[in-house]
Amino acid sequence: MILAAVAYWSFAPAAAPAARPHTEKVRAELVSEVTSVRPGHPFWVAVRLDMTDGWHVNWINPGDAGLAPTVDWQLPGGFEAGDIQWPYPERFTLPELSIFGYERSVLLMVEIRPPDAFAADRVALEARVDWLACREVCIPGEARVRIELPVAPSRPAMDVKWASEFVATRRRIPKVSSTWRFSARLTDEHIIINAVPSAGTVTRIEEMIFYPTAQGVIENAVTQELKQTANGYKLDIARARLSAGKPTRVSGVLVSREGWGHDEQKALEIDVPVE
Amino acid sequence: MKRWTLLSLALSLVLAPGLDRAVRAEQQPVRATLDKAAPGFMLTDARGNEHSLADYKGKFVVLEWTNMDCPFVKKHYKSGNMQKLQKTFTKQGVVWLRISSSAVNTQGYFPTADIKRRVKEDKAMQTAYLIDTAGTVGRMYGARTTPHMFVIDPEGMLIYAGGIDDKPSAKLETIDGATNYVSECLQAAMNDKPVRLKTAPPYGCAIKYAKK
DSSP, X not given: OHHHHHHHHHTOOTTSOOOOOBOSSEEEEEEESBSSBOTTOOEEEEEEEEEOTTOEEEEEEEETSOOOOEEEEEOOTTOEEOOOBOOOOEEEEETTEEEEEEESEEEEEEEEEOOSOOOOSEEEEEEEEEEEEESXXXXXXXXXXXXXXXXXXXXXXXXXXXXXXHHHHHHHSOBOOSSEEXXXXXXXXXXXXXXXXXXXXXXXXXXEEEEESSTTSBOTTSOOEEEEOSSSEEEEEEBOSSOSSOOSEEEEEEEETTOXXXXXXXXXXXXXXXX | OHHHHHHHHHHHHHHOTTOOXXXXXXXXXXXXXXXXXXXXXXXXXXXXXXXXXXXXXTSOEEEEEOOTTSHHHHHHHHSSHHHHHHHHHHTTTOEEEEEEOXXXXXXXXXXXXXXXXXXXXXXXXXXXXXXXXXXXXXXXXXXXXXXXXXXXXXXXXXXXXXXXXXXXXXXXXXXXXXXXXXXXXXXXXXXXXXXXOSEEOOOSEEOOOOOO
């Protein structure tokens, strides 16, 4: 079995799936949206985490406990990696606490920017991935992931194996809205976000959740109250009790279960000063 | 101020004659807040002795939420980091209370014999290891993770609540070079200097609270 795995690895053809280092609760692999690398043309790869049933990994803000996965790249000379594009998370509720993260599987997409010119037929992208897998208990995990891609001057083809997962993940990455306007103010115990659509945006939102990018901003486990206003919606969020001062900005992701009225996008970015 | 307290007490007696104080206390739970008086509590240690926060008035008190099977707690005990902190500060008169709010039969819950054995094996130097299986004190303080650290000054004010240091990781090698916020807070406060950082994100395992 081990021999077979080693043999497979050594003679793996160019666009074959990467080896899957196993740990107990999470499998990590590096996948590419395209089947070849074109000098000077950025492309997308993703660290794909595949969780055992019932286990989750965390979002960039883990919520009340946990740790976000980290990716440490080792790339060929002149190659650059962008930041992880975090899909919006799910909320897991424990007694007294709420955790933000992902179950089943998640693609942590990263843009790779190759240099304009380089002398190689193939490139190997490598990364060291660390995560914390939790169910009732938490187990730290890590893996070294790697993918090899051929270099070609032509426009790269999509890898059909992963294309649909990249498309589905893009839909979960928060976008800046051109039709909704957000503002935020504070009361002694709450952050109040006002969401106002531009004229003509028709939607009925039943459930909206604010996920702050930073820890320690809100009481994660307290229910957020959505109310309709004359011209939009008002979301009432309990402020973190154990905080040293008042937030001056409200930054994070707003997720509407029903979407925002124009496309399939459910998550919008919010980053506004406190009024 | 006093008059208002009396008035509200009188009002509440009139309005809610059937409710005793405990019930009303549960409806309006006391919550720990930075720079306010740390809420009082009484818990039993692994030897069966009772410890009340009020017993330690006049001293600095550290509360360390713990779960001896949590990888993040293990990082601080396997490295000897936590024991070193406990030793350094208890020697200077600081009271160090470890609290486990793990519900019965969840991770971090141990029978008292196991607690005594494991504390000894770890060579832990806390003043007492307190058992909070109902999670009452954990909820009151808003403790979320293990570890989650709180510092109370001799006047009984909460002066730090948060992570133990600036290296959110379960890896042993992250101890070296970490800025320890509890140590920083105590050193400043014990020398009558302002505490630079009163809170930082706690990191670690979720506390395994009992369902309400």
